[in-house]
Amino acid sequence: MPEVEAVCKKLRLEAEGCLIRRARLLRSSIAKGDVEQACNRATLTRVERRGKNIFLHLSSGGILHVHLRMTGNLYVIPDYRFLVGAVRVVWELADGRGIVFEDPRALGRIALIYAVPEYGREPLDPDFTATELAGMAKGSRKPAKLFLLDQDKVAGLGNIYAAEALFRAGIDPRRQMGTLRKPRLEKLHSAIVAVMSGAVESVYELYSQPGNMIEAERQTLMVYGREGEPCRVCERPVKRLAQSGRSTYYCSGCQK
């Protein structure tokens, strides 16, 4: 998610409010719906992100749902006539610049839709509060880690940041969510917000060059992927366990 937010942040700054002269699909198999028609003389009114999904709102009423997948990238170039790399779609802007969807492996997708689907709460949405998290947690028998991965609850947290947030909050990933009391949920809420904003910041800083998507894992991780290595706080070896087929890393000393 942080990589996707970095892409959106840049697009918002550089292209929100811009008039699109036309869109050209250079590889039509990645698009669903009449993308070219919807973009014709339309203004890009808003760039919205929900989890890993990007929604480009157009003044024509259409919305482009973009999923970058593994290698996709979406960014502004100074002149739409000069395309480099594996550009799959180019939006020619009225001011001569272009927005390109570059994707070497062509795994990314664009679909024309008319309403953004429902998603869980965005961790960086200012309306996401500890009270709201407590409300969602109430009565939940799910282990904390799986609860955090549930996209209907908190969207776009992902395996790495769920593990990191639990470490920061001192919560054992197996702990039943509904058994956590308010102060611990408040701590978890701040941990989620801190981990996610830290991740977005670090990716955004590194992500300065178009087409040069850098892995989010560049920031210092406390537990994720560190099985057997000493905990950065108490020096006990970090443990790994599988929950619903996904690896969870935690410190048995720091997380209860």
Ligand SMILES: [Zn+2]
């Ligand atoms: Zn520890």
